[in-house]
Amino acid sequence: MTELENELRKRAKKFRAVKSFIEEEPVMTMEGWLETRQRGAARRYYYCVYDRDQGKTVRKYLRKDQQGLAKKLAQKAYYGKIQSSINRCLPLMEELSRRIDEEDLDKLYDDLPDVRKELIQPVMMTKKDRLAQWMDEAYSPNPMPKSSRAIMTKLGESVRSKSEKILADFFHDARVPYKYECPLRLRDGRILYPDFTFLDSRTLEEVYWEHFGLMDDVDYMNRALEKMKLYGRSGYRLGERLLVSFESNEVYIDFDLIRQTVEERLKWPE
Template identity: 30%
Template sequence: MNYIELNIELEKVEKELSTLPTGKLLVYPNGNWYRWFYLNQSKRKYISKDNISFASSLARKEYLLLKRNVILAKINAINKADIPIQAAEEKLLEFVQDKRYQALLKPFYSKIEDAELLSWQNSPFNSNTKYAEQLTFQCPSGNVVRSKSEVFIDMALASNAIPYRYECELSLDNLTFYPDFTIMHPITRKLIYWEHLGMMDNDEYARQAFQKLQTYQKHNIIPGENLILTFESKNNLFSYTNAQLALEMMNLKDFSLAL
């Protein structure tokens, strides 16, 4: 995003914040569930399950405050101010991964209303069963993925109401692949694959990635057409903004943006 776009986004966040209640949400474990409390001017009040919408609005407020910090960090970076963008995005990621808030944030994700798209996304499919122990990163959407970067991609897709499958089986030349994300375009209904190449400073990893991309190209899976490629190394980390920009470049952004 450029300076003008960031300020427009900041204005949207500020406008929504002005409509949300004052005070803060406190969440405490309670068996397999959580107890919610409303803290306002040092007074604490219990929030019942019947009033979950109020608890959700307070969770939404906390999310927007963290998102505002990310936007401000980016604006300050453009202005050459020394504000760490990565630290702001890490706090945002920690919040959306916190199980205490995930059920409360879910109503704010854009809903896929098209029956065909929803049916495709929710239909059973063959997925990658290898290294299941690496599926440790919980997404606000409910999916569990293998890395923080994939959480950002999951968030970007879910918040834009784009139907997708995580690690769905793809067979080419008697070889089986599991693209990180398989997307169905909301308008054209064409399948788009998203591969996040997260260890490009590892020679063997890069070699295998190149071989896979050669096979993809042989079968007309072409970057910029029906393949999204994002990259990462130890010195060049991937962010939520990178995920949103990748969608924007493929004209896949803002179908129904909520988060």
């Protein structure tokens, strides 16, 4: 059910963003509504307001020079329909997502005692098995220049900077499986080597982490921005399947933010 879970989360996130956008739109605070009438090719627009003192709706004809008001009222009505649809659908989507989480088929097998696991053939590959398979997949990392000074991580990997070592060791200590500089083929066929690649425990999609460590160097910064453009053009959105961290000579890595990101996005259940 991973694809369904992933789609539900994406759709719910989009709905919440649209709902928040509409709620901030100035037209939503306007009083009244629009009525339209058409006879043949002639169209007439009316600004309608309910008059509580008179106990009835008061309609005012909108002249051609008042078309701006008609557009705002029409936009308000459109937004209102979107709001109503989201308000109906979003609770259902969130409830379904919660139910799916509760009925985790992987957990039904993982929670069995070993003595029973030995007797059972799971109906599908569990997420933990998929993670193990992913970690076993061979890959060719970006070759290190021979002149580079070896900087070793706790896992015995050679990395390109002290910051990458700090990050790699942080992920290792947090028990977050990763691949260092695993090649990623973009839509245009170009190959990038993200600093770190992870497998999302919820979606089983790969998530990429780039660390940009010399952001006070203008040439380096421009190359970093171009690289983020390449990711974006291949559908890897910042904050979704692309995560980044930055530093410069005067601005250090924000480890509180990194720790939060690991807990929210990358941590696998024990």
